[in-house]
Structure formats: C-alpha cells, structure tokens
Amino acid sequence: MQTLPKSRLLRFVEEAFQLAQRAVARYSSKFSKQRYTLHQHIVLLCLKVRKNTTYHTLLDELIEMPRIRSAINLTELPAPSTLCKAFDRLDMAVWRVLLNLSVSLLPTNGVTGIDASGFDRSHASKHYTKRTKLTIQQLKVTLLVDTRANAILDIHITPSLINRNASEIEVLLGDKGYDDQQIRRMARENGVRPLIKHREFSSLQKAWNARLETELCGQQSQSETVNSRLKRKYVAFVRSRRWWKQFRELALACIVHNLDRAI
Structure with a gap:
C-alpha cells in the first residue's frame, strides 16, 4: 500500500x-x-x-x-x-522565545516595517456596553515585520520593538503615523536607518516622501499585509478578559504565522 x-x-x-x-x-x-x-x-x-x-x-x-x-x-x-x-x-517569556526561534526558520534580510493594528475583544457585548454606557477599548499593538520573508519579528509597543530587536534590524520602514523624532533618534542610536514617511506640511516634506516612495518600492505595504493576514486567518479578535492573556494570544498567533510561512 x-x-x-x-x-x-x-x-x-x-x-x-x-x-x-x-x-x-x-x-x-x-x-x-x-x-x-x-x-x-x-x-x-x-x-x-x-x-x-x-x-x-x-x-x-x-x-x-x-x-x-x-x-x-x-x-x-x-x-x-x-x-x-x-x-x-x-509565561510571555516562553512565547517570546518561541517567536524568536520561529523567525530563525525564515530567510530574513534586516529590512523591517512597523505597523499598528487594533483587535476587538469578543466577550464585550455591544448591547450591554451600549445600555450601560461603557467604553471598551481595543487592544492596540505594533508588529515588527521582515519585508523579505514576511516574518513577524516581534510584537509590542514601538520603542520597545526598536530597542529589543536592534541587532536584527538594518532599515526601519514606517508610514506617516510613525513620524516622530523620538523614534527616528532611537533608531539611529541603535544603528538602524529609519525610512519613515513625513507628515506633509511643506513642499520639502512632499519631496522627501516622493523620494522615499522610489526607495521603498512598496515594501512598507508588506507589514500592512501581514497585519491583515493575521486578522483574517488566525485572530480576528481576542477572547481573554485580561490584557496580559490577550497579549499572549497575539504572540501565539504570530508564532503560528511564522511556522506557516516556514513550511
């Protein structure tokens, strides 16, 4: 047989x-x-x-x-x-170790993009929250994505991502939402080249963005694609009631994404 x-x-x-x-x-x-x-x-x-x-x-x-x-x-x-x-x-430390190991299975190139996304909480009844006038905030996180392998390198808030993964990053891509001098300065201090679009308040900033578009060649959109794929395929919303467990859910989804890319 x-x-x-x-x-x-x-x-x-x-x-x-x-x-x-x-x-x-x-x-x-x-x-x-x-x-x-x-x-x-x-x-x-x-x-x-x-x-x-x-x-x-x-x-x-x-x-x-x-x-x-x-x-x-x-x-x-x-x-x-x-x-x-x-x-x-x-613990979250275990999931971070697993995430780092899953990245090693993929051919990364050091050119990374950052993109934030919000995740709804499934247990929050919209009828109940409206009737009791409660405000349930989304869980908002930032992903650090390698543009070659579409691997998720890390998940956290932006400054922590740069400091913790400086040795893995050569170029940092970001949209206008990350146009912040603190982020640019932090990247340069860690030896990372920031290619982040500027908010357009003058013709000079428009010219800078036009040059960046040519240099990036659409690579920034890949981090947005990974964010979208994560939601569509693995974790459209978080189920846990506590924020630290919600964060573990997302870290686990990132590991699964990388393993899927590896096979």
Missing part, C-alpha cells in the same frame, strides 16, 4: 513540536504529574490557533487524526480545561 505524503498540517505540527523542544523543558517542574509534556501543550495551543477553533472542537477533531497524535507522541487526549490551564501557566 502506497504511503500517503505528509500534509501541510502534519508538517506544521512536526515543526511546532521541534520548536517547543528547543524552547522549554519536557515538564514544568519535578512535581508535575507527567501525564502530558509542555511540548505537547504548546503544539496543541498552536494547532488551535491555526485551525481557528475552540478547545472542545480541536480535541474532538484530534480523535480522527492518528498521524497528528503520533507526531507529538500523544497517546490520550487532554481535557479542554487542561489546555486552558496550560495557556495560563506558560
């Missing part, structure tokens, strides 16, 4: 499993029940985001996925609450 080729989903799971093995220990502590490994938890959380589904639906589908279960040595399925608690226990 002919062996079936590996699907993209199976290759994604294998890549995520290898990444998890490089990032964290097998178990969270010596007191762990050792029923499931941290590597398995991470892969299942990544798989949930990639399939854009719920814990219950994912585990129900895994019943009919023996090759996927075999790839991560999963002999029995965890309860949905087990995965939910695993997500709570894994």
Whole structure:
C-alpha cells in the first residue's frame, strides 16, 4: 500500500513540536504529574490557533487524526480545561522565545516595517456596553515585520520593538503615523536607518516622501499585509478578559504565522 505524503498540517505540527523542544523543558517542574509534556501543550495551543477553533472542537477533531497524535507522541487526549490551564501557566517569556526561534526558520534580510493594528475583544457585548454606557477599548499593538520573508519579528509597543530587536534590524520602514523624532533618534542610536514617511506640511516634506516612495518600492505595504493576514486567518479578535492573556494570544498567533510561512 502506497504511503500517503505528509500534509501541510502534519508538517506544521512536526515543526511546532521541534520548536517547543528547543524552547522549554519536557515538564514544568519535578512535581508535575507527567501525564502530558509542555511540548505537547504548546503544539496543541498552536494547532488551535491555526485551525481557528475552540478547545472542545480541536480535541474532538484530534480523535480522527492518528498521524497528528503520533507526531507529538500523544497517546490520550487532554481535557479542554487542561489546555486552558496550560495557556495560563506558560509565561510571555516562553512565547517570546518561541517567536524568536520561529523567525530563525525564515530567510530574513534586516529590512523591517512597523505597523499598528487594533483587535476587538469578543466577550464585550455591544448591547450591554451600549445600555450601560461603557467604553471598551481595543487592544492596540505594533508588529515588527521582515519585508523579505514576511516574518513577524516581534510584537509590542514601538520603542520597545526598536530597542529589543536592534541587532536584527538594518532599515526601519514606517508610514506617516510613525513620524516622530523620538523614534527616528532611537533608531539611529541603535544603528538602524529609519525610512519613515513625513507628515506633509511643506513642499520639502512632499519631496522627501516622493523620494522615499522610489526607495521603498512598496515594501512598507508588506507589514500592512501581514497585519491583515493575521486578522483574517488566525485572530480576528481576542477572547481573554485580561490584557496580559490577550497579549499572549497575539504572540501565539504570530508564532503560528511564522511556522506557516516556514513550511
């Protein structure tokens, strides 16, 4: 009988499993029940985001996925609450390590773009907020995107992105929303060349922008494309009620995006 080729989903799971093995220990502590490994938890959380589904639906589908279960040595399925608690226990530092490792799978070139986007919160009922006159703010984050591989290098607020990733950036692209002398100065202090469009208040600034358009050749729009793809495919809104968990959701979606690009 002919062996079936590996699907993209199976290759994604294998890549995520290898990444998890490089990032964290097998178990969270010596007191762990050792029923499931941290590597398995991470892969299942990544798989949930990639399939854009719920814990219950994912585990129900895994019943009919023996090759996927075999790839991560999963002999029995965890309860949905087990995965939910695993997500709570894994610190943001772990997701940042995984994000950095996922970037290493892609051919980056040091030319990066920054772009911010807002994410709605799914638990906020519009009827309730309107009736009680509450204001629920969006979660707004900035992505740092490599323009060659469309890889997401980091996710945070703008100054932190530049300082934390200075060694990975040669050129920083940005639209007029990032026309700020503090950002330009910070980039130069870190040895990064800022190519950020100016707000047009004079003919000189219009001329500068026209020159930048020629030099950028549409590369800035790639970071906007990645932002849009992240929303359409993985995380149109955040489900968690607490802001630190919402941020982890987005970091996890960025890892899944990079893994998808790598395969």
